[in-house]
Amino acid sequence: MIRSIRNSALVLAQASLLLSLAACNKSADTAASAPAASAPSLADLNNPKAVAKAVNNTLPQGDKATPLTSYRKLDSGHQVMFLYFGMLNLPVPYEDIAEVYSAEYARSNDSFQRKDIIKALTPRIDQEIARAKASPYIMLEQSASNLLERYNFDKKSFTIKEMTSNDRYTYFNDNSRYTLGQTNATDFSALPVTDETKAREIEGYLSKYANLRMEVYCFAQDADPSARRVKLQVMKVRLFSPSNQLLAEM
Template sequence: MKPSIRTLVAFAALAAITGLSACSKSSDSTQAAAPASAPAANLTDLASPAAQKQIADKSLPNGDASRALADFRTIDSGNEVMFLYYGLSSLPADYDKIAQSYSRDYQTTGDSFRKQDLLKALKPRIDAAIAAAKDSRYVVLNAPGASLDAYDFTRKGFQVTNVAQPGSYQYFFDNSNYTVEYTNGADHTFIKVDDEAAARAIEEMRSHYRPLTVRLYAFAQDADPASNRVKLQILHTQLLDASGRVLVQS
């Protein structure tokens, strides 16, 4: 007995429903299996010294970016870095080492009694300088050797080179034993200039090799005893012309 048209239609519908259910199930299984095939985190990279340093730097205290720029004190001497280092580290002051850099008389005299007298006189001044530095952690420094690349029309600004590069540090010639590094330097290597007139003026100066200064406003976060280094967090960046006029600030 031949099946009726109605029976054939019913079988076709049932087959279609069964086929759709199978495709859906196969798709669900594929989606569920996808996460299992994702690559695992590279624990070797996370354990590298560079990665550990980044994690440690991110845990340091942060400065207040809304702080008035007038509250930032200028650092232009290695001795000022030295006092800030001892203020942040809370390590006992190495008076002999400090005096060697701080006092020309102490550094040059060969008379042990005079050296002893000088150190006795210098100790209160050294203690006061360390205490003042500890209470004044908002600082401003000029970045030596800074230069700008040509204006970037896509990003609308200037890439800064030789400033606050990862792994680099800054020092002053009068006392190079104490240095500074910037924990967020990678975030401040590009100066945004949306205003076309300002960008044209800066590009004209840059292309004609006129002096430009990059000034960094920063917060002293910590001191690293392993390297006699002060860790700074950049809060603002300024670009100045040869006369000291601020061209742009971020």
């Protein structure tokens, strides 16, 4: 979750810095994969959401040309934890990681035994963090009967419920300490389906409460230590039928 900025001085400092950066970078080349971001205006100084959006625009941007086969599936809270520390670039707190990663360490009250466990785990933890840092393109999968709202005839699209706000976050039950947030979820909140036959098919699944599967492809942009959260940029969304047929994508 992207927390609201409560301190007005901090808001002013961030916004002013962003305005300066925007002015300095006006003539710089824009990466082909990253859309041009408009600079925050003075009217945005007291708008925490506007400032947060501007801050997110300064984060590294994913390359849309990256093939989907290069995205690795993320389905464990431990994977989120390793990605978090890979993005954080700070000294690794091995004891904190061992508390949730090793049941033996968490159960032990013997300080010598715990030290031995940390020593044994350190190379593996380092390897997992390095692997996660080297693979910032990830894929999240969700299967449920209530992923979408009913068809919007005016917009010719289905609303993806989990993407109607950039303030939402998610986690895995095996390690809920480390979470995932999406900086641009609202850009993907409406799944366009202009073909009426396909829209009828999807609506039919929704009316029958059938489980649809959704793949969300993301780029890990940053780590937020205040919330133990990895910030993700959504790159692509794909919707599949119960029989695993592609229904829609954007």
